[in-house]
Amino acid sequence: MMNEGWTSVVFNNRDPVYLQVVRHFKEQIATGRLKAGQVIPSRRELGALLKINPNTAQKAYKEMEEQRLIITEGNSPSRITEEAAILRAIRSELIESAVESFVVSVRRIDVPVDELLDLVRTKYVEERARTNQAEEGGSIHD
Amino acid sequence: MNRYLKLVNMEIHRFRYILASLMVVTLLSQCGSLIWTIQRVVSAKEKGLTQAEVGFAIPKFLSFPWAIVNTKVWFILPILLSITVLVLYSMIIWYRDWFGRSTFIYRLLMLPSARWVLYVSKLTAILTFVFSMIAFQLVLLVGENMLFKTIVPAGMRTDSTFVEASTIIPVLDTLLPKQFEQFIYSYGLGIIGVIVIFTAVLLERSYRRLGILYAIGYSAACVGVILSPFILGLDRSNSYWYPSEIYTMELAACLLISVISVCLGFWLLRKKITV
Amino acid sequence: MIEVIDVHKRFRGRKVLNGVSFTAEKGQITCLIGINGAGKSTILKAIMGLTPLKSGMIRIDDAPVGPAMYEKVAFVPDHLTTPTGMRLSEGIQFMKDFYRNWNDVRANELLAFFKLDRTERVGNLSKGMAAKYSLLLGLSQDTDYILMDEPFSGIDMFSREIIAEVFSTDLIEDRGVLLTTHEIDDMEHLIDQAVLLQNGSVQLAFDCEEMRTTEGKSVIDVMREVYTG
Incomplete structure (x- = not known):
């Protein structure tokens, strides 16, 4: 543990x-x-x-x-x-x-703030979904 | 003291197979040739053959010393072999710790006791090997005498003393002295020889390439000093010195060489040795 | 503290050590770094009194090199020092016979940890196993200092990992450790002090964490500057 x-x-x-x-x-x-x-x-x-x-x-x-x-x-x-x-x-x-x-x-x-925030939001959601999936997948194998 | 004995024990342990091999070789060579020599004559005598028919001398009576003399080469060869091996091992006993996959000398020099103990324990080990071989040869002679009596019928042999047998060939005579004085001379010189070899090896191990020259020079000087009283004319009756004076000089020379060699060896081990 | 003070040594006409000075403290892991032939092993041998010096001085806790120090400092060379004909157990017995500081409990723990077979002959050990056995003989002495010559060099990856583990345990803690290496990679986070050696003298000696804090440089960064700059 x-x-x-x-x-x-x-x-x-x-x-x-x-x-x-x-x-x-x-x-x-x-x-x-x-x-x-x-x-x-x-x-x-x-x-x-x-x-x-x-x-x-x-x-x-x-x-x-x-x-x-x-x-x-x-x-x-x-x-x-x-x-x-x-x-x-x-x-x-x-x-x-x-x-x-x-x-x-x-x-x-030098990106406009709105464009940047949008990009951050999409990327961040994608990335979190991916890592969560990977973690769940990993725990099944354990 | 405890550590010294443990080191001696370890050195003997490391040499045990070679020592045992030397003993086996001596036993086989001496007994084998002895049996062959005696058997040949005994069977010729039993068949009533003459010297001309067999091509070798057939004495009227056989004696043990006669048997030793007639097996000469095979009797002496293992003794000479043993001496050679032991002299060589006086050097190898050091070198084996430096070379090979495992360099034991690191460990030996790092033992928390004075380093001269190493020197003394290796010397003790060599002397133990020498006296083990001598003791073995003595026992073997007794055994061989019994063997002789078993093979040769009583009617064909004359009895002999042990001293007659052990003095019949020069090598045995030197190794098994009859007088205590002679024993001291033989083995005293032998020990000095081993000490000089040890110091020469340590010179080489300390100064390496230059050390080889030092070692050769040192050994030559030692031989020179030992022989110098003779050069002064011990064997000449018209010498300036009395024999007793030369004798004293010789004793002093031996003592000097021993003390200097041992001290030099200890000092090299303490200050100059390199792994 | 191990003090190496202005040590000079020549070998075959070459100046192997040309005024080396540094210290190694108790409770710290000090690493002597330098390319092959920089004189790292020679320094360790000199500290252990295994090779004479032309000049200079070595002191351990203010005492000169001598037989008494062998109970205080252990040395793990980069090769075996036990006769190849001995069994591992006989080699251990030998150490036990001669060193008062021998810790037999620890020796047994390490035999198990390194998965060494006590009935095996020393001559049959693989390189990795031999390195572990040498380390066992050094670590099982309760000494204040331990010197290790290239403990990671020339052995397989898995043996390296196991040996590295030793450095993060109480086997090392509170002792002064002085080790040598020609490649730092495995050990960056393990060492406290680095001593960079070149052409027989110390180019730079520094505290690794301090170097990272004040200059943001890794040991390799500093090595690059010293050796190529």
Whole structure:
């Protein structure tokens, strides 16, 4: 169960690995795969799951603790925060940063806003339908 | 001490098949040729054939030393073979750790004990092989004597002592000295020889191409120092030195060579050896 | 901390190491990167006291190289160091006999993890299996530091994956790891520190995450700049 969504992480080499780990956690939270209050793997387990060195896992956990994304109380295992405000902020942060980079690249082409929004809507619906189908197809085989 | 014994044990373990082979070869060669030689004469005597008819000497009575002398080549050959193998192995015992798919020397040099223990354990192993072969030859001689008595009818043989048998050919005489003093000389020189070989090998392993020259130079120097008292005239009656003085010099030379070689070997292992 | 200070070495008239200096910290994975013949293996051998130096100094936790350090630093060369006639179990017994820091429980775990057969003869191991066996002998020593020479080189893909897994476990954690490689690809995310070696000296040494944070460059980007720029 723990393995779900962990082994498929592909890192790029130019961004700090620990920040990519943090980002991965945020994505999991935003999509609901990680729930508020859910226990997360220990840093040792995480290192093994993501095939990164334990120092990097440690650094990622420290960063997430600083951002109050996860909570570690005494010797008990770390959990995802239950603060609704933080969880909401994650979602909007991810959307905002994705839209930002989209806007930066599309700005160069200088498209009218309406045309762009139409195109986005069609593409997005198509893409979501396709990936949903693929996921269902995948789960049948499991 | 424990680690030293474990290393010695391991070295012996690695050589066990070759040592056993040498023993088997010696046994087969000596006993086989002995039986053949004795049988030939005994059957000729039984048939009453003369020397002219068979083409070899038929003595009036057979003795064990006579049998050894007459099987000479097949008796000595395995001994010489064993000596050659052991001398060569004095070098191979080091080189085998450097060459091949697995370079054991990495592990040996990384053991958390002083490196001279390696040197001493390899030396101990070689000496163990030598004395094992000697002990085996002694037992074998006793066995061969019994074999001789079984084959030759009592009426055809004369009895002999063990010493007569073991001194009849020079190789045996050197390997099985009758006096303790002689034993010390023979094996003392032998041990010095092995130590010099070890140090020469370590010189080569430390300095590689240049090391070959060092090794040859060093070995030559050692031989020179050992022989120098003789050159001074041990065998000349008109020498300036008394024989007892030359004897002392020789002893000093041997001692010097041993100490220098061992110290040099230890130092090379500690500071200069390279994998 | 392993300190390599201004180390020089010549071999057959060539300057193999020409003033190499760097450090490898405990609890960090440090990678010596350089093309074949850059002197990477020589540095590891020198740290282990397996080859003499012309000049310079090597210190491990402020102590010079000597027999006592072999309980503190383990070395995994890129080839076998157990006699080929021994069985795997005999090779392990040998280690157990000589090292006080030997961890037999871990050795057994690793035998199972690497799927090694203890009755097999060392000489019959495939290249990948031999690499795993060497790693087992190194990792089963409870040492503060472990040195590995090209742990991923010349072995099959699946063996590489299994060996890479070791780096993200507690087998490595808290130790200082110093490894060499001539190709970084498998290991980008595994290493903490990179030391780039060229022509017998250190061209650049850096913290990988710091390099990504401050300059947005991967280790390969930096290598490209150093080796071709």
